[in-house]
Amino acid sequence: MPEQSNERNIMTTRTMRSRIALAGAALGLAIAGSVGGVATAAPAAAAGQCVDYQYSAGGDGGCVANIQTLLNAFGPRIPGGVSNLEVDGQFGEQTRAAVVAFQTYWGMQVDGVVGAETWNILCAPQMGPGPVDWFPYDAARASGCNI
Incomplete structure (x- = not known):
């Protein structure tokens, strides 16, 4: 049973890291999109x-x-x-x-x-x-x- 718990913790950690990475990427795109949507000149x-x-x-x-x-x-x-x-x-x-x-x-x-x-x-x-x-x-x- 401890092996299953450890495996579940590893999966939970991986899942959490993936979700954090996706959230960070989405936030970055949202910020870039809002800046690019308002600007009239490219950097x-x-x-x-x-x-x-x-x-x-x-x-x-x-x-x-x-x-x-x-x-x-x-x-x-x-x-x-x-x-x-x-x-x-x-x-x-x-x-x-x-x-x-x-x-x-x-x-x-x-x-x-x-x-x-x-x-x-x-x-x-x-x-x-x-x-x-x-x-x-x-x-x-x-x-x-x-x-």
Whole structure:
């Protein structure tokens, strides 16, 4: 009988540890979900998910730096585009002006915000067959572009 009791205690301990681990994981996901659900910009550590968020004036971080790099690449190809943005990760007036020029050129809703529609074009450099030599593929991939 003592062997059964000991075995039951081991199972109870294992079950309890599993439940605590699951509860901790669920709490972590709940906290992460509530923070991610409210935020409009991805943290720099999650730069691979930049395309899932919107960015506008006042935003900052690695994703904004990727946007600036992409806009600099497109800039010379767009009349009135800005191609000499400082890549500082700060979504300031120059970055907003470059986004507006980009959106105007591509016939998008012009709001100065990098959202899903703007990301779709920023992530699509091909204007013909094959890769293009002027496009910053590393910044695009770091942003989560599927290229």
